[in-house]
Each structure stands twice: as C-alpha cells, then as structure tokens.
Amino acid sequence: MKIIKTKIPDVVIIELKVFGDNRGYFMETFRQDIFEKNVRKINFIQDNESKSKRGVLRGLHYQLPPFAQSKLVRVIKGSVIDVAVDIRKGSSTFGKYVAVELSEDNKKQLFIPRGFAHGFLVTSDEAIFTYKVDNYYAPEYDRNIRFDDPDININWNFPKDKILVSEKDKNAPLLKDAEIFEYVDLYEDVQ
Numbered sequence: 238m239k240i241i242k243t244k245i246p247d248v249v250i251i252e253l254k255v256f257g258d259n260r261g262y263f264m265e266t267f268r269q270d271i272f273e274k275n276v277r278k279i280n281f282i283q284d285n286e287s288k289s290k291r292g293v294l295r296g297l298h299y300q301l302p303p304f305a306q307s308k309l310v311r312v313i314k315g316s317v318i319d320v321a322v323d324i325r326k327g328s329s330t331f332g333k334y335v336a337v338e339l340s341e342d343n344k345k346q347l348f349i350p351r352g353f354a355h356g357f358l359v360t361s362d363e364a365i366f367t368y369k370v371d372n373y374y375a376p377e378y379d380r381n382i383r384f385d386d387p388d389i390n391i392n393w394n395f396p397k398d399k400i401l402v403s404e405k406d407k408n409a410p411l412l413k414d415a416e417i418f419e420y421v422d423l424y425e426d427v428q
C-alpha cells in the first residue's frame with residue numbers, strides 16, 4: 238500500500254499492492270493499522286456500492302455534523318473521475334478540489350476526509366463504485382452542492398449535455414448558498 242499526498246494535504250491517494258499469478262490477483266483493500274499510521278485514526282462502519290452508466294454524475298454530496306463522513310472510495314468495474322472539494326469554512330484550501338481518475342485497472346483509492354463534498358462522473362460504459370464511510374447514512378443531514386458551480390469550476394472533462402444527474406443533484410444549491418462546515422476538529426469523536 239502506497240500513500241500519496243495530493244495538493245490538499247488531508248486528501249490522499251492510496252495505491253494498492255496487487256499480487257498477480259496464474260489464477261488472477263489478490264490485494265488487500267483496507268488495513269486499519271497501515272491506514273492509522275499513515276493517514277489518520279478512523280472507524281469505518283458502513284460499506285456502500287453503486288452501479289452507474291456512462292455520463293452519470295453523482296455529487297457533490299456530504300453530510301453535516303454530527304454525521305459528517307470520511308469516505309474511502311474505489312472503482313471495481315470501469316472508470317470514473319472522482320472529485321473531493323474542501324468545504325470547510327476558513328480552511329486555506331476552501332473551495333479547492335482534487336480530481337483523480339479511479340478505475341478497475343489502476344485500482345487507486347481516494348480518501349476523502351470529513352469536511353469535503355464528494356462526487357464522481359462515470360467515464361466508462363458502466364462503473365461499479367464502492368466505498369467505506371465512518372458515519373451512518375443520515376438523510377436529514379445529507380446535503381449537496383451543484384457539480385457545475387462556477388466558483389468551484391471543476392473540469393469534468395466530459396460533454397456537459399451528456400452528463401446525467403438525479404433531480405436532487407440538478408436542483409442543488411451553489412457553494413455560496415450551501416450549509417457547510419465550520420473549520421473545527423470534525424474528528425473530535427474519534428478516539
């Protein structure tokens with residue numbers, strides 16, 4: 238497992254070690270000890286999976302405290318552009334984003350801390366996306382921000398008229414109007 242820092246220090250890429258042989262391959266996809274030593278103390282409690290067609294964009298999503306979620310995401314089929322946006326008011330990287338291609342071939346994982354909005358766009362015919370989170374789904378704390386917010390200005394590198402989003406995401410507020418995070422310790426409860 239190799240941990241690679243991005244231009245937003247709290248967001249990291251994890252490259253997995255793949256053991257290939259004549260049967261196929263084996264890889265460890267999460268090790269709490271390595272994660273805690275190299276990234277942060279964490280207690281993942283829910284695993285999620287979604288399947289989407291080419292052009293589907295899910296995002297930008299986040300949950301407010303006390304249900305803010307860290308996410309450890311990867312793609313098991315196909316490819317996506319995955320984006321994490323810093324929405325911690327007062328952060329030196331507020332409004333900035335990291336975009337990474339995650340695919341079944343590169344097997345990269347992205348760690349998105351609490352305090353970030355997250356979204357991904359499917360660039361293959363179909364993609365299966367899987368992730369761990371460290372707080373349960375709490376619909377009343379679930380929030381979204383427009384994927385095409387000009388203040389964030391994400392380069393999705395995909396024709397806009399081919400992007401498919403849910404009704405909810407289509408009607409999401411802009412970052413400037415959204416309810417966001419104070420820049421406090423969002424991990425106070427993690428011992």
Ligand SMILES: Cc1cn([C@H]2C[C@H](O)[C@@H](COP(=O)(O)OP(=O)(O)O[C@H]3O[C@@H](C)C(=O)[C@@H](O)[C@H]3O)O2)c(=O)[nH]c1=O
Nearest residue numbers: 285287295296297298299308355356357373374375403
């Ligand atoms: C996220 C989630 C959804 N659901 C339900 C609610 C709804 O009926 C259905 C689909 O929900 P959504 O439209 O919110 O699913 P989706 O758009 O895939 O939402 C996800 O998007 C990515 C980008 C994230 O970062 C995730 O945290 C999550 O917000 O699944 C759960 O039961 N548990 C969950 O944890």
